[in-house]
Amino acid sequence: MSRISTRGFAVASATAVTAVGAVMGVAQGSVAQPNDAEATADDSILLADLPAGQQADVQTSAMTQQASVQAIAADTTARKSAEETARKQAAKDAVAKQQAAQDAADQAKADKEAKEAKDRAEAETKAATGSSVDAGTFTQQSSYTVGEVQAIARQIVPAGQFQCFSNIVDHESTWNYQAVNASSGAYGLVQAYPGSKMSSAGADWRTNPATQIKWGLNYMNDRYDSPCGAWDYWQANGSY
Structure with a gap:
């Protein structure tokens, strides 16, 4: 330079x-x-x-x-x-993950509570419509009066369902445990058809009103949810 x-x-x-x-x-x-x-x-x-x-x-x-x-x-x-x-994205992902975990926990809790409620309802229904008395606990007699048959029924059928059950039996057999329908062959208090179906409740179905009551109660519960459900159907159709 x-x-x-x-x-x-x-x-x-x-x-x-x-x-x-x-x-x-x-x-x-x-x-x-x-x-x-x-x-x-x-x-x-x-x-x-x-x-x-x-x-x-x-x-x-x-x-x-x-x-x-x-x-x-x-x-x-x-x-x-x-x-x-x-x-910011990591923070959003963390919040979303936490919310998903909370939602899953809430759903699990709700499912558990729903199952518990269902189990309670089923238990209550069973208690209201079922019977805890076994037909075999009754000493069999050679014959029964209408009052005796009704007394047995009161012990087997839940109190809240007894009147409905009684209404059906009144119309079907007037509480005659040996009643036979001449036309169809239906038999017993609840007019089972064929009468042999009642053998599922006991081999003594022909002569033991307790066996017939037990079978009739189970039938009404299974098909109509309860004797009162069966009575509602009977009133609408004239039979059940």
Whole structure:
């Protein structure tokens, strides 16, 4: 270099960068601030003092440096944005996972409560319509009066269902455990057809009213849910 020293060139480069920044600052409405390069009195030179080729090199170096700084800043911003987006998504996923677990727990609890309620309802229905008295617990007699048959029925049929059961027996056999339908051959208190079906409740179905009552109660429960359900059907159809 003919006119400036190496140090002078460095200062010139710094001055050029500052000049470029100042020009850009003016364009953006800011005021350039003095720096150490401008404060160097003895060795500082102006960009205009450099040959044209060196001026271009200084300007290119300054622009390259500025572009590098901007690229780093943009990369940092993009990285922070990506990290923030990932953090928010992770938080959303965690909340969704927690909600799904809570929903599953709530559903399991609801299913359990529903099953318990169903079991209780079935137990209550069975208690209301079924019988805990075995027909075999009654001592068999050679014959029975209507009052005796009704007394046995009261012990087998649940109290809340007895009147409905009695209404059906009144119409079917008038409480005659040996009643036979001349037309169909239906037999007994509840007029089972054929009468032999009552053998499922006991082999003594022909002569034991307790066996007939037990079978009739089971039949009404199975087919109509209860004696009262059977009586409702009987009233609508004249038979059951």
